[in-house]
Amino acid sequence: MAKHIVCLTFDFDAISGFIARGQTTPSLISRGEFGPRVAAPRLLALLKRHGIQSTWFVPGHTIETFPAAVETVVAAGHEIAHHGWTHRPPANLAREEEEAELVRGNEAIRRISGQYARGYRSPSWDLSQHSIELMLKHGFIYDSSMMGDDCTPYYARRGDVIELECPARFGPASALVEMPIHWSTDDSPHFEYMRMPTHVRQGLMSARAVEENWIADFLHMGQAVDWGVLTYTCHPFIIGRGHRILMLERLIERMIKDGAVFQRMDETVEEFETRGRPARVA
Numbered sequence: 001m002a003k004h005i006v007c008l009t010f011d012f013d014a015i016s017g018f019i020a021r022g023q024t025t026p027s028l029i030s031r032g033e034f035g036p037r038v039a040a041p042r043l044l045a046l047l048k049r050h051g052i053q054s055t056w057f058v059p060g061h062t063i064e065t066f067p068a069a070v071e072t073v074v075a076a077g078h079e080i081a082h083h084g085w086t087h088r089p090p091a092n093l094a095r096e097e098e099e100a101e102l103v104r105g106n107e108a109i110r111r112i113s114g115q116y117a118r119g120y121r122s123p124s125w126d127l128s129q130h131s132i133e134l135m136l137k138h139g140f141i142y143d144s145s146m147m148g149d150d151c152t153p154y155y156a157r158r159g160d161v162i163e164l165e166c167p168a169r170f171g172p173a174s175a176l177v178e179m180p181i182h183w184s185t186d187d188s189p190h191f192e193y194m195r196m197p198t199h200v201r202q203g204l205m206s207a208r209a210v211e212e213n214w215i216a217d218f219l220h221m222g223q224a225v226d227w228g229v230l231t232y233t234c235h236p237f238i239i240g241r242g243h244r245i246l247m248l249e250r251l252i253e254r255m256i257k258d259g260a261v262f263q264r265m266d267e268t269v270e271e272f273e274t275r276g277r278p279a280r281v282a
Contacts, residue, residue, distance in 0.1 A: 191207075
């Protein structure tokens, strides 16, 4: 039977992303605070209205800085997944630092939710050569940081050898399920204005234009696969602004009308593994 799943995911960075970039002035910190203080309650109310369960990738820093906000996510039945302790990409860390982030973040998740995370998403979507090995070592069943497909999960490889002057040598598939993502279905590059020392990311796109693209991605999944998963990545402090949260609700209503099934990511991974890799039909 055909089934087209949507995983709504929220990277609950709060202020951690700004701190990781050295942006600690009051105005920048206040941008991140909008997430736990204003946007998260709005989003939880929206999800409750439509009976949707989602996955929240939460840095340990957010858990320990805004515990009450994260507790409301847990209480609503949403999955809490791992997003580092700080918001530093693993690719920028030594192996020992990366593992320490995994352990510290997972302990924060256990304390607030009662269990360790089953899934991981790299801050800034940049894994290291050690990441797959470390995730498997620490009991993760899935990752959601790579872009090797658009609507079909797959098994992440380990041991790739990538060198400039040689053909790539790809390692074997691991037991870690990859739940693919992409910048095109992430709210941040479309909406978030960022002024950096060397450049400006304009962002601030029309919500209607983004809505049109995101609906088209869902409709294409229905044409491409009989069973598929499309992941949308949102950040509460970005998507929770008025015109954007209205866009998100329109998106949900349209996709429900077109047959979308909304699921937590951990539940979807379990379903994928009972099926094996689905066949692509187009």
